Amino acid sequence: MILSPVITYSIFFFFLGFASAGIIGIMNYLKLRKKYKSTEGLLESERLIKETLRKENSLAFKLKESVELELGKKYEEATNVIKIMDQDILLLQKDNEETESLVKTTQPELYNLKLKLIEANNTVARLKAQLNEQK
Numbered sequence: 001m002i003l004s005p006v007i008t009y010s011i012f013f014f015f016l017g018f019a020s021a022g023i024i025g026i027m028n029y030l031k032l033r034k035k036y037k038s039t040e041g042l043l044e045s046e047r048l049i050k051e052t053l054r055k056e057n058s059l060a061f062k063l064k065e066s067v068e069l070e071l072g073k074k075y076e077e078a079t080n081v082i083k084i085m086d087q088d089i090l091l092l093q094k095d096n097e098e099t100e101s102l103v104k105t106t107q108p109e110l111y112n113l114k115l116k117l118i119e120a121n122n123t124v125a126r127l128k129a130q131l132n133e134q135k
Helices: 005-106 108-134
Strands: none
Touching: 005 108
């Protein structure tokens, strides 16, 4: 059975169109697959960057907490030392006052000389300050 040339050409062009459509479909599929893999790789790199930043943020927060804790301890130690120094100063002032009153009652001449020496030192300091201001 021999087909007419119109039918033969029609069948040929049908299969040619079908093959062209298949090739175009496969090409579109390959392009989409390439874009999908590219997008997937981009998402994976973003996920890794996010995880790295989360770890760095966690590390920085822990470091900040440790520094704050250390500074808190140093602050407590410093306040304790200051309290002890204040108590020592008060004791020294009390002892000086007692010694001064004892010297004043037992040796008034020595006490008067001490006061004059203090006044003389103050005068010398004032004169030095005035001299430095004039320069």
